[in-house]
Amino acid sequence: MSEIPVETARPGLWRKMRGNTGVLIGGTLLALIVLIAILAPVLAPHDPIAQDLTRRLLPPFWHDRSVPEHLLGTDHLGRDYLSRLIYGARVSLGVGLGVILVSGAIGITLGLLAGYFGGKVDMLISFAITTRLSLPIVLVALAAVALGGASLTTLITVLGLLLWDRFAVVTRAAAQSLRHQEFITGLRAIGASRARILFLEILPNMRATILVVVSLEVANVILLEAALSFLGLGVRPPTPSWGLMISEGRDNILFDPWLIALPGSALCLLVLAVNLFGDGLRDITGPARK
Amino acid sequence: MTRSQTPPMIRMTGIRKAYRLHRKLFAPVEELVAVNDLSLEVAAGETVGLVGESGCGKSTAVSIMLGLLKPDRGEVEIAGRKIGALSVDERVRLIQPVFQNPNASLNPVKRIASLIGQPLHLHGGENVKAEVARMLDLVGLPARLADAYPGELSGGQRQRVAIARALILKPRVLICDEPTSALDVSVQAQIINLLLSLKSEFGLTMVFVSHNLAVVEHLADRVAVMYLGQKVEEAPTDALFDGAQHPYTKALLAATLLPDPETGMPEQLIGAAPADPFATYAGCRFAPRCREVQESCHTTEQTLRRLGASSVRCTIAGQKGRVGAAEPKPSGCS
Numbered sequence: 040m041s042e043i044p045v046e047t048a049r050p051g052l053w054r055k056m057r058g059n060t061g062v063l064i065g066g067t068l069l070a071l072i073v074l075i076a077i078l079a080p081v082l083a084p085h086d087p088i089a090q091d092l093t094r095r096l097l098p099p100f101w102h103d104r105s106v107p108e109h110l111l112g113t114d115h116l117g118r119d120y121l122s123r124l125i126y127g128a129r130v131s132l133g134v135g136l137g138v139i140l141v142s143g144a145i146g147i148t149l150g151l152l153a154g155y156f157g158g159k160v161d162m163l164i165s166f167a168i169t170t171r172l173s174l175p176i177v178l179v180a181l182a183a184v185a186l187g188g189a190s191l192t193t194l195i196t197v198l199g200l201l202l203w204d205r206f207a208v209v210t211r212a213a214a215q216s217l218r219h220q221e222f223i224t225g226l227r228a229i230g231a232s233r234a235r236i237l238f239l240e241i242l243p244n245m246r247a248t249i250l251v252v253v254s255l256e257v258a259n260v261i262l263l264e265a266a267l268s269f270l271g272l273g274v275r276p277p278t279p280s281w282g283l284m285i286s287e288g289r290d291n292i293l294f295d296p297w298l299i300a301l302p303g304s305a306l307c308l309l310v311l312a313v314n315l316f317g318d319g320l321r322d323i324t325g326p327a328r329k
Numbered sequence: 330m331t332r333s334q335t336p337p338m339i340r341m342t343g344i345r346k347a348y349r350l351h352r353k354l355f356a357p358v359e360e361l362v363a364v365n366d367l368s369l370e371v372a373a374g375e376t377v378g379l380v381g382e383s384g385c386g387k388s389t390a391v392s393i394m395l396g397l398l399k400p401d402r403g404e405v406e407i408a409g410r411k412i413g414a415l416s417v418d419e420r421v422r423l424i425q426p427v428f429q430n431p432n433a434s435l436n437p438v439k440r441i442a443s444l445i446g447q448p449l450h451l452h453g454g455e456n457v458k459a460e461v462a463r464m465l466d467l468v469g470l471p472a473r474l475a476d477a478y479p480g481e482l483s484g485g486q487r488q489r490v491a492i493a494r495a496l497i498l499k500p501r502v503l504i505c506d507e508p509t510s511a512l513d514v515s516v517q518a519q520i521i522n523l524l525l526s527l528k529s530e531f532g533l534t535m536v537f538v539s540h541n542l543a544v545v546e547h548l549a550d551r552v553a554v555m556y557l558g559q560k561v562e563e564a565p566t567d568a569l570f571d572g573a574q575h576p577y578t579k580a581l582l583a584a585t586l587l588p589d590p591e592t593g594m595p596e597q598l599i600g601a602a603p604a605d606p607f608a609t610y611a612g613c614r615f616a617p618r619c620r621e622v623q624e625s626c627h628t629t630e631q632t633l634r635r636l637g638a639s640s641v642r643c644t645i646a647g648q649k650g651r652v653g654a655a656e657p658k659p660s661g662c663s
Contacts, residue, residue, distance in 0.1 A: 221434035225494075228395050228426050229448040230417040243438045 055323045062323065065315025072309055076128040084110070085119035087126040088277040092117050099297050111301060114284070115291060120298075123279035124305055130280040131309060134195055134264040134273075135257040141199025143253065146206025151237050153207070154214025164207065171204045176263065177270075184272040194273045198260060209252050213245045247320070254317025258310045265306055281306045336409035338502055338534040339371040339394065344403035346389050361606050363389040364400070365558040373501075376528065376535040378549030378566070380542065380581065384606060386558040387538045391506045394536065396420050408501065418452055425495040429507040431487035435479040435494075441465075442475035445493045452498060464493040467530075468523060485516035489523065496527060502534045509544060521548060542585050546570050554578050557606060557614045564639035574639050574646040576621045613643065621645060 056062045075082060085108075097112040098105050099120070105112065111121040153164035176198075183197040217223070218241070226236050265282030267273035274280035276287070281302040288298030344367040347360045364386040371377045381387055392398035393405060396412040405412040407423050415423070425448075428434040435444055443450075445464055446457040454460065465472055468489040479487055488508060495503060505524065509517040521544060528535055539545050545552055546566060553563040554577065562575040573579045580599040599618050613619070616626040623645055631642045 221428040221430055222436045224392070224397065225426065225428060225434050225491075226436075227397050228421070229451060229494075229498075230421040231447075231451060240436050240439075244436070246438075 056319075059319045059323055061315045062319030065312045065317075065319060068308065068312035069316055072128055072312065073132060075125055076132050079125045079129055083119075083122035083125045084108070085122045087122040087279045088118060090116045090118055096291065096295055096298075098295065099301070112295075112297065114287060114298060118277075118279075120301060123284060124281070124301060127279045127281045127284060127302065127305065128309070130191070130274055130278065131261050131264060131306070134191070134198070135260045137195040138198040138202060138260045139253055139257055141195065142201075142203040142256065143206050143249070145200070146203030147210050147242070147249065149203065150207040150210030150212075151214050151241065154211040155218050155237055155241065157215070157218075161211075164211070168204050168207050168211075171201070174201065176201050177266070180263075180267055181270075181272055184267075189272055189275050191274060191278075194264065194267065198263060202256060202260065205252055205256060206249070209248055210245055213248055214241055217241050217244055251317055251321045254313055254320060258313040258317070261306070261310055261313070335373065336406065337370040338373045338375070338408055339369065339536065340404075340406040341367060341369045341390075341394065342404050343368060344390070344393055344400045344405070346386075346393060346398065346400045359607055362558050363606070364393070367403070367555075367558070367560055369553055369560070369563075371502075371534055371536060373534050374532060375551065376537060376549045378545035378552040379536060379538045379555065380540060380545055380552055381555035382540060382581075384557075385555045387555060388506060389558075390555070391426065391504055391536075391538055394504055395424060395426055421448065421452060421500075422498050423500055424502040424504065425498065425500040426504045426506060427488070427491050427495050427508045430511045431484055431491050432479075432511070434491050435487055437479050439478070440475070441470075441477050441479070441482070441490055444479070444490060445497060448494060448498050454498075460497060461493075464497050467496075467527070468493045483516075484512050485519060488512060488516075488520050492520075492523065492527065496531060499531060501532070502536070503528075504536045504538070506538045507540070508537075510539065510541060517544070524548070542570075542581060554581065559614060559642060560633070561615065561642045562639055563633075568638040572637075574636050574641040575615075575643045576619045576646070577615050580620070615643075 056066065091113070094106070094109070094113050095115055095117045097109050097117075099112045100107075100110050102112075109119050109121070111119075111124065114120055114123070149164050149167065153161040179201060180194075180197050184193055187193045187197075222240070223236060226240060231240070264273055264280070265285070268280045268282030269286040271286065274283050276283060284302040285299050285306075288295070288302070291298050344364055345362070346364045347362045349358050350361055351358055367386070367390060369377070369379075369390075379387055379390065389398065393400050396405070396407075396415070399413075407415065407420070412420065439447075442458075442461050446461045448454075449457050449460055461475065462472060465475060470486060470489050470493070474482065474486070479490065482490065492508075503524075508524070509520050512520060524535070525548065527533065535548075537545060537548050549566050551563065551565050552569045553560050554569075554575065555561065556577050562569070562573065562578045564574075569578065570582065573582055577599070584599070599620065610616070612625070612627040612629050613622075613631045616622050619626065625644065629644055631644060633640045633642045635641075636646060
């Protein structure tokens with residue numbers, strides 16, 4: 040039987056995604072990492088924080104000295120590196136998601152208000168955006184952590200409160216172009232409330248744009264978390280975070296380089312996946328948007 | 330015109346609306362008078378055409394009529410009640426708009442069924458699904474389009490959706506803001522015929538805003554012509570098309586294109602300078618472009634006065650040798 044291409048009336052997002060290599064590769068990788076993070080307790084061969092000082096700094100499987108129980112070796116405290124990597128995915132994705140939820144909520148709300156109402160509201164919010172852009176993120180995060188103590192919650196809160204600017208800028212511009220459309224006047228003529236117009240009518244029109252910003256910001260946040268953890272300001276040991284693992288491995292960089300190469304590659308792969316996915320999404324949703 | 334004892338469905342008296350604009354950085358704020366001293370009455374069941382060029386204040390007048398814009402001065406009454414005193418729910422059930430551009434008047438991310446049903450949904454209607462199906466049938470759309478998005482429909486179909494959405498609450502007044510100007514000519518006729526049949530079915534009172542005189546002649550019982558925020562002439566449709574009094578109305582009528590390639594371009598009875606809404610005038614606002622302008626026009630303030638069946642804002646109209654019937658009439662525009 041020959042395959043007859045079925046012409047659907049609605050070449051939806053899903054259909055377009057399958058035709059884009061970037062989205063396909065990025066999406067598959069991302070799905071894989073998310074799956075690994077979710078299934079960490081099942082997949083990890085050892086307890087990620089259990090120390091075994093008799094088996095310190097074992098090399099990964101391709102090395103002569105490797106031990107079959109520790110596929111990717113152990114760190115300076117004898118903890119199984121593969122298990123730590125698997126659990127580390129949870130921290131990276133968790134922080135990424137948590138920060139995006141906080142910053143997205145703040146940025147999208149502010150951007151919608153500024154774009155829709157314009158005038159003084161816009162002036163005020165634009166000023167807030169400019170103020171935020173003039174704050175160096177790492178420095179502010181450093182100060183906040185110094186005051187509040189390093190913890191996952193502090194990290195998510197601080198980054199969430201700092202990274203809303205791109206959401207605000209993008210939604211503001213989109214709201215500005217939408218507010219003069221006739222359907223807004225029509226909605227007012229049928230007595231729709233402002234909140235309904237803003238969040239149920241205008242916001243759904245931006246979902247493609249917001250999705251792209253989310254993907255770009257997630258990559259940004261994951262790298263920031265790694266950087267802050269490396270500096271000792273993010274996740275506290277012994278919780279396995281990829282940034283922290285790089286930081287802990289840097290004493291042994293000359294003799295056991297995989298301690299850095301492995302979490303570094305994982306980080307690189309995740310950010311690459313997110314970026315590929317986001318870039319592809321932008322290509323798909325960008326020009327043909329009606 | 331007949332005036333019954335019941336209050337008119339729409340009564341606008343002495344409406345004025347000005348926008349304050351910053352045209353240049355550091356320049357003083359300028360006032361743009363969008364609508365000035367506009368009075369309009371529409372009896373129940375009547376269709377009034379509101380005509381004028383771009384920027385003459387038609388759309389501002391529509392927003393004020395819908396209660397979405399507060400006039401600086403003047404009153405709007407719908408069915409004998411001030412529009413400001415109506416609750417949102419009452420207002421919505423009385424008066425509904427149909428807009429010019431069906432591509433922009435429907436939220437592109439909503440399905441047709443939810444777009445049509447939304448007014449009912451928001452105002453506590455029951456049986457939304459059945460009502461939507463009934464409206465789809467009424468405006469001549471197949472039921473299978475209920476799950477489609479606006480982007481998948483043609484312009485004419487979208488305008489039918491917009492009409493169904495406006496009528497689902499069974500309002501008494503329909504304000505059509507150039508409902509056909511964004512459509513193909515062949516589709517325009519269909520939409521107009523649809524509006525006509527729905528008007529009799531729902532007993533609608535209609536205000537039909539347009540710059541297409543042929544459409545207005547076909548639909549309206551009475552026509553009001555606007556120029557730079559003012560009503561310059563108002564007359565029963567036949568009287569207006571048979572013998573326009575105001576020079577601007579004559580120019581508008583003369584500019585109608587005829588469906589006849591032999592006649593060439595119509596003669597222009599209007600000066601080339603575009604209307605400047607920022608300028609202030611001591612006399613007639615149309616004087617700078619008027620072909621029949623006299624000295625006094627630039628200084629005498631013009632007020633509406635009765636002239637035959639019409640009311641005209643022009644002091645020289647109807648004077649000897651200036652009767653509108655002498656002008657060429659577009660005969661083929663209906």
